[in-house]
Amino acid sequence: MLFSSNVFLYMFLPLCIAIYFAVPRKLKNFVLLVFSLVFYAWGEPKYVLIMLASITVAFITGLFADKSRYKEKAVFKARLSMIIAIVWNLGFLFFFKYTNLFIKTANDIGGFGIKALDIALPIGISFYSFQTLSYVIDVYKGEVKAQRNILNLATYVALFPQLIAGPIVRYQTIEEQLTERKESFELFSSGVKRFTYGLAKKVILANAAGALFEELSAMSNDKLSVLAAWLGIVAYTFQIFFDFSGYSDMAIGLGKMFGFEFLENFDYPYISKSITEFWRRWHISLSTWFRDYVYIPLGGNRRGKGRQIFNIMVVWSLTGFWHGASWNFMGWGVYFGILLLLEKFIWGKALQKAPKAVQHIYAMFFVVIGWALFAFDDTDRLINNLKNMFGLNGLPIINDMTVSKMLGFAVTFVILVIASTPLCRWAGSKIKAKSETAFDIVQTVSIPVLLILSAAYLVSSSYNPFLYFRF
């Protein structure tokens, strides 16, 4: 189920809230778990079994990964348990997500003619396998206590706000909240605000940008211009940010309604002045996960420059590959790995001395090109698009179609730019400093306005009048 759907907004959520707040404390986690399973099963009823299997494995391996239960000589058992958890999670992830890619690649190279498997990717598997994995590893490292109640662990893994699109909530973040959280009006309303902003980001902004990208990227070269090629990929740049961060906002907001506090996942990535900074601000829960569970275990920067370069490239290849079962995602990761290395060892210092505007342009230029790598999983289309952007296909710089689109989207683009920066927050704090009441009014009014507008957009996706007659 998607947050931005009518079923979620007007059936699932009200029902879940009503029952959750009606039952006594002891049953609250159970209610969340049941609703989460329904939420998950909505799209793929059978894959709920895979998730339940993963939860059971995490529960058992978690219990046995606790070193304190063994005498010194038997500690290897804890290690073994952790390894089982790693093999299980990565095995499942690889099997469901990448098997068909490997088959296809092997066929393309060797012409083996292996038949692709009839498997669909269980939704959210990339997120929840990373969560269960980090849980068991953290238990092994002694950073968290093993959860002795499988209901609580299942609630953590399946918790619907963060189940299918992140953020990757670590067990350590909500270990205490699972049993000790306290819901309140304050927290609930703060959750409502966050959810509403996220919903508006997704259905009003991301979809508008997405529609422009879709339209332009489907156009043949004879209709395009250089500027239109850039316009398309810039639209994609906005789409992916508002889509993804909107989803994280909704997750964080929903968490708050039920008394959970997740960590932030995005911190205005498009105001970055370098690629290094961009990755501190973009999908934070993923990059810190790779840092803590891959980069540092590999030795990080403590084993010499050569090893550090290797580690960085491993981390970024995997980060890229995590995003999808297609080689362009790995290419996208490698692209950022190289840029990060170049910043670290070659031009990082010089960049910092450059005027700020140059730093911003530099960072966004490479981010936008990165999104081109990300957006096109077909190499021919990618190359064609890049050639269009750099004027290598002999396209006109600009044409009527481009002007038309630019006129139509001008105001939307201004809003997209403003909403990607802390400008609103800054304006809010200015108003607040002047008058607390004015701020409260603006903020309070923004919620119904955005909710109703989002509802309008949700309805409009199916609004389709027939001009000529009914048959």
Next chain:
Amino acid sequence: MKARIITVFFLAFIFGFGIVGLIMKDREFSDMENRTLAQSPEVTGEKIMNGEFQGSLETYLSDQMPLRDGLYALKVDYERLMLKTYQNGVYFADDGYLIQEYKENTGLVENNIRFINGFVQKVDVPVTFMLVPTATAVLNDKLPAGCLNDDQMKTAKLVKDGLDEKIDFICPYEELKNAGVEQQLQVFYKTDHHWNANGAAEGYLALMRAIGKQPSEVYLSGGYDYEPINREFYGTLYSKAPSALQKADRFTAPVNHGGEYKVEFAKEQEDPGTLAGLYDLTKLETKDKYAALFGGNFSHYTIHSNGENDERILVIKDSYANAVLPYLADSFKTIDVVDMRYYHMEQQTVSELIKSEGISRVIMLYNVDFFNSDNNFLWLD
């Protein structure tokens, strides 16, 4: 305080839409969208397992959403506020005109030309083909900057050049342009994709000129009364891009007080039974007021009148012709009207009909947009 207001509003919003949607009676048909709406989906174990139920439930909730039409209009107005000039195939043009996007579908146009040429080989009476440009071409000065329409006059030329020499082709572009732009008459509805009574009158004059006849006496003497049928009207383009800012059109039709008419439907089951003369006044109470002209579109009917000429004509047409036929009815005593969208596999083909009914002249009347998008010409034989 603030926390409470926000919380209460949010809960009222999700519970409100949820509960009202549940208890409100489901609509079967949307006048606004001119389509049937999704109804409560059937629950079975199988349909849940394959996800069909989940998908239908989402469509159902969306279709039966309380305030659905109002919410859609809100979205359109928000986008107009964002200075978007295009919505769902419609441009927001000057003076409150909603104008349809036009993209030439060359292959389809060429096919349609072929079907017509094949048809006229079997016809040995004169054939006049009138292709009417729509507001997109006639009022293109009113379109906002940056529209990406194809040129309807290019399509018209394609048709003109492609049609068999036996066919007398006319395109009343200059006439409409002159009336609509020079004389500042309203010739197209602002909220509908049709021409109005003024535009249709221009079409009538052009047609009469082409077949070498004088317009009727009542027309020349200004004897039409437009007052009896004159209603507020929000047309099909308004449905596509509804907006609180949109001013209503007036739907009008010519009434000749000296005229005597009888419309005879070839198929009894098509007869709406509500026609008074040429008009179905019950349709004036519905959203689609344009359907008051003859009650809509039907496979075949015959108009008998006290018109001036005895010559028996056949009009093969789309809905643009509906607004011209009231004028034509005062020029010709007997007019057969055939709509190929509905005239499928009938007892006789159109060419057989021409012979058996002793028809001495064929008029084909279509607008460019229709000719560019309809594929029922293949039934023409």
